[in-house]
Amino acid sequence: MKPDTPSPPLTAPASRGHRRLWPIPRGSLKLRLVVLFLVLALAVVLTFIRGAQEAFTLGWRDTARPLLTDYIDRLAAEITVDGHPDVARARALVQQLPVTVDIQGPELNWRSHPEQTADGARRRPRHAGVDGDGDGDVDHEDEERRWRSLLERRTADGHVIRFGLNEAALERRPHMIGYTLVILLTLTLLAYLYVRRLLRPLDDIRRGAQRFGAGDFGAPIPVRHPDKPDELGHLAQTINTMGQDIARMLEAQRALLLAISHELRSPLTRARLHTELLPETGEVQPQRAALLRDLGEMARLISDLLESERLASRHAALNLESTEVVALARALIDELALTQPRARDIELHAPASLAPRRLDPVRLRLLLRNLLDNALRHGAQAQRPPELRIVEEGPDLVLDVRDHGPGVPEDQLKLLAQPFFRPDAARSRGTGGVGLGLYLCRLVAQAHGGSLTLHNAAPGLRVTVRLPRG
Known part of the structure; x- marks a missing residue:
C-alpha cells in the first residue's frame, strides 16, 4: 500500500547546457512537438527562399538577357511612329503593363511616373555575392552600365527611351510572405491537432498509472486498436500486465496474512488459557505475567491484521x-x-x-x-x-x-x-x-x-x- 501523498518522481536533473539549448517549458510534450514542427517549418521555408534567390540570381542574367533584349525592342517599337516617340502610345503601354517609360531628347521630354526616381525605376536585383568593398564596387558599376544599356533604346531622331519597373504597381499586389505565414500557421494548427490526437493515449496511460499507484487495479488502461497497437499501445499493454501482476501479488500477500492470522487465533487462545491456569506463586508469577503480555501483543497483532484487511477491501462496512x-x-x-x-x-x-x-x-x-x-x-x-x-x-x-x-x-x-x-x-x-x-x-x-x-x-x-x- 502507498501513503496518501505520492512521492515525487525520481528524475535525473538536466544539465545546464541542455536547459540553455531547450528553454521551452517541459510541462507538455505536445507543445514541445508543435514548437519543434514550427521551427523546422520556418527553417525549411527560409532555406527554400534563400536557395531559390541564389539560384535565380546566379542564373537569370545569362538566360534572360536575350529574351529581355528582344522584349525591350518590341516595347520601343510599339511606342514609336516613324522613328519618333509617341506619348499617347507610351501612356497606353504603362496602363497595360507595370512598367515606366522615360523619354528624353531634343523635342520631347516626358516621364510616365515622375514621382519615381529614374534610378529607382531602373533598379535591378543586385547579385548576392557583390558587396560594397574593393573590386565589388567596380563590378557593380559595370553591371549597372550593362543593365542601363539593356533597358535603353535610341530612336532615329535622337530621343532616348528608358524602360523600368513600376514599383508602385508591384507594391499594390498582395505580398507572398503574408500568404506563406497564413499557410504556415494553418499547417501548425493542423499539426498541433494531429499531435494532440496522436498522443492522447499518454493521458490514458498517466491516469491508469495513477489508479494503479492508488491501489485500484480494476480498470485497465484502454488500448486503441488492440489488434495492431502502435508503440503507445504496446506501452499501455505492458503497464496493464504489470498492474495485473502487482494485483495478484498483493492479493496473494493478503490471503497469506489472513490465513496465518486465522490459523494462529486458536493456538493463541489455548496458550493464554493454559497460562492463566498457572499458579500465581512468587516463583511463577514473573514468567506468567511476561507470557500473558507477549500473548496479548500477539493477539492484538492478529486483530490489527484482520481489521486492516477488512478496512482495505473495496467494500469496507462501517456502522455509522x-x-x-x-x-x-x-x-x-x-x-x-x-x-x-x-x-x-x-x-x-x-x-x-x-x-x-x-x-x-x-x-x-x-x-x-x-x-x-x-x-x-x-x-x-x-x-x-x-x-x-x-x-x-x-x-x-x-x-x-x-x-x-x-x-x-x-x-x-x-x-x-x-x-x-x-x-x-x-x-x-x-x-x-x-x-x-x-x-x-x-x-x-x-x-x-x-x-x-x-x-x-x-x-x-x-x-x-x-x-x-x-
Whole structure:
C-alpha cells in the first residue's frame, strides 16, 4: 500500500547546457512537438527562399538577357511612329503593363511616373555575392552600365527611351510572405491537432498509472486498436500486465496474512488459557505475567491484521451512528490513564458546542487510541505532554494529535503510514510496535472518506485526520 501523498518522481536533473539549448517549458510534450514542427517549418521555408534567390540570381542574367533584349525592342517599337516617340502610345503601354517609360531628347521630354526616381525605376536585383568593398564596387558599376544599356533604346531622331519597373504597381499586389505565414500557421494548427490526437493515449496511460499507484487495479488502461497497437499501445499493454501482476501479488500477500492470522487465533487462545491456569506463586508469577503480555501483543497483532484487511477491501462496512466525538475522546483518555499514567496529562482542545457526527465509533476509537498511544510512547521523554485538538473546519471534522518528541526524519515521513514500516528510532521493543498503528489510522480515515497527513512539528510529530460530514 502507498501513503496518501505520492512521492515525487525520481528524475535525473538536466544539465545546464541542455536547459540553455531547450528553454521551452517541459510541462507538455505536445507543445514541445508543435514548437519543434514550427521551427523546422520556418527553417525549411527560409532555406527554400534563400536557395531559390541564389539560384535565380546566379542564373537569370545569362538566360534572360536575350529574351529581355528582344522584349525591350518590341516595347520601343510599339511606342514609336516613324522613328519618333509617341506619348499617347507610351501612356497606353504603362496602363497595360507595370512598367515606366522615360523619354528624353531634343523635342520631347516626358516621364510616365515622375514621382519615381529614374534610378529607382531602373533598379535591378543586385547579385548576392557583390558587396560594397574593393573590386565589388567596380563590378557593380559595370553591371549597372550593362543593365542601363539593356533597358535603353535610341530612336532615329535622337530621343532616348528608358524602360523600368513600376514599383508602385508591384507594391499594390498582395505580398507572398503574408500568404506563406497564413499557410504556415494553418499547417501548425493542423499539426498541433494531429499531435494532440496522436498522443492522447499518454493521458490514458498517466491516469491508469495513477489508479494503479492508488491501489485500484480494476480498470485497465484502454488500448486503441488492440489488434495492431502502435508503440503507445504496446506501452499501455505492458503497464496493464504489470498492474495485473502487482494485483495478484498483493492479493496473494493478503490471503497469506489472513490465513496465518486465522490459523494462529486458536493456538493463541489455548496458550493464554493454559497460562492463566498457572499458579500465581512468587516463583511463577514473573514468567506468567511476561507470557500473558507477549500473548496479548500477539493477539492484538492478529486483530490489527484482520481489521486492516477488512478496512482495505473495496467494500469496507462501517456502522455509522451519531457519535459524540469529544465525549469519546475523554473516555478514551481515562481508559489509557489506567495503564499509562502520563495519559492524564494529555491536553484536549475542543469546543464545548461540537455537534455529534455520523461516524463509526468503534473505528474512530481505534484511530484515536493508536494516535494517542503513539504520541505517548514517542513523547515519553518530552517536557510537554501530547496534545489532541478537535475542531470543525467548514464541513470537515479535524482531529489533530501532536507529541513533543524527537520527530521523524523527513525522508521517512511519507513511509510512516505504510504497513509494517517503523523508523529506525522506533525499532526498540519499548517504543515501537509492528508498524500497523498509523496504517490502521489511515485506513479508518479513508473508509470515512477522509484523509490522514503527517508532518514534523519541530519538535515532535503532528498527525492530522480530516473527516468529511457523513
